[in-house]
Amino acid sequence: MRAKERVEHAKELLEEIEIGADRLEMYHIGASDAPLWAEKVKEMTDKIKSLGPNPLKLVRKSQGAIPEFGGR
Amino acid sequence: MIVARRKPFSEIMESLEGYDRVLILGCGTCVAVCLAGGEKEVGILSAQLSIAAELRGKALDIGEATVERQCDREFIEELRNRLNDYPVILSLACGVGIQFVSEMYPQKVVLPGVDTCFIGSNDDVGFWTERCRMCNQCYLAFTGGICPVTMCPKGLLNGPCSGMANGRCEVDPERTCAWVLIYERMKETGRVEQLRRVMAPSDYSRTTTPAVLSHKAYRRRYSAHE
Numbered sequence: 001m002r003a004k005e006r007v008e009h010a011k012e013l014l015e016e017i018e019i020g021a022d023r024l025e026m027y028h029i030g031a032s033d034a035p036l037w038a039e040k041v042k043e044m045t046d047k048i049k050s051l052g053p054n055p056l057k058l059v060r061k062s063q064g065a066i067p068e069f070g071g072r
Numbered sequence: 073m074i075v076a077r078r079k080p081f082s083e084i085m086e087s088l089e090g091y092d093r094v095l096i097l098g099c100g101t102c103v104a105v106c107l108a109g110g111e112k113e114v115g116i117l118s119a120q121l122s123i124a125a126e127l128r129g130k131a132l133d134i135g136e137a138t139v140e141r142q143c144d145r146e147f148i149e150e151l152r153n154r155l156n157d158y159p160v161i162l163s164l165a166c167g168v169g170i171q172f173v174s175e176m177y178p179q180k181v182v183l184p185g186v187d188t189c190f191i192g193s194n195d196d197v198g199f200w201t202e203r204c205r206m207c208n209q210c211y212l213a214f215t216g217g218i219c220p221v222t223m224c225p226k227g228l229l230n231g232p233c234s235g236m237a238n239g240r241c242e243v244d245p246e247r248t249c250a251w252v253l254i255y256e257r258m259k260e261t262g263r264v265e266q267l268r269r270v271m272a273p274s275d276y277s278r279t280t281t282p283a284v285l286s287h288k289a290y291r292r293r294y295s296a297h298e
Contacts, residue, residue: 013116017127
């Protein structure tokens with residue numbers, strides 16, 4: 001599947017710059033397969049939480065480029 | 073066309089160490105077709121460098137430009153004003169383009185962003201195969217349009233070698249022996265008898281580098297270079 005290959009390439013690009021490939025995933029889910037969709041959303045949510053914030057966001061926050069919690 | 077692949081990101085980052093302004097310069101011809109150094113790849117590399125630099129707390133001013141061909145003076149010349157802002161040029165052209173840009177702008181640091189691989193064909197989207205070693209002595213008329221210099225790992229002009237087994241190459245058994253392919257093509261076109269001709273050894277003096285070539289119509293103008 002072409003899209004799958006492109007996502008794999010994008011993951012490599014993210015890994016190269018140390019953002020991490022795990023922050024991007026592609027799941028193949030049928031339009032009517034709501035349980036699988038919910039399962040994958042939970043899986044991705046757990047993964048992102050375990051990975052922690054985007055390192056770039058942390059850098060920007062430390063530089064004051066992003067307002068602390070509560071800001072917009 | 074010339075086929076290249078982008079250098080590993082870590083190598084590019086290392087080469088940019090100590091610089092805070094760089095122009096990523098793409099080439100719109102061969103390296104654009106092989107998805108290594110065209111306008112799109114310039115954009116991707118620029119985004120990557122920008123994020124990676126920020127993660128490292130490094131200030132890096134990145135410019136982007138792509139010219140039609142970096143191996144042609146007229147296309148590089150149009151960049152002159154743009155280059156004023158950048159002491160470093162990261163060229164995504166083949167080795168020819170990189171050297172030519174460096175020659176035209178000797179006061180600039182010109183760095184390579186790709187590794188130039190070979191001259192090949194665009195077999196399919198994202199897939200290229202080598203076809204020509206630029207030996208300056210084309211044998212294709214006698215070999216059914218299949219180059220023994222390139223397609224045979226040993227470059228044999230009078231093959232196959234004794235290592236061929238069941239039509240397969242001994243260097244890479246996954247591949248059909250180039251000389252088996254040549255035989256089949258010659259047979260198909262009714263020229264198999266021509267394979268009895270023994271080829272003379274290659275004249276390697278023809279591949280002395282750096283090569284120079286001028287067209288007959290311009291010979292007087294460039295005779296001093298030959």
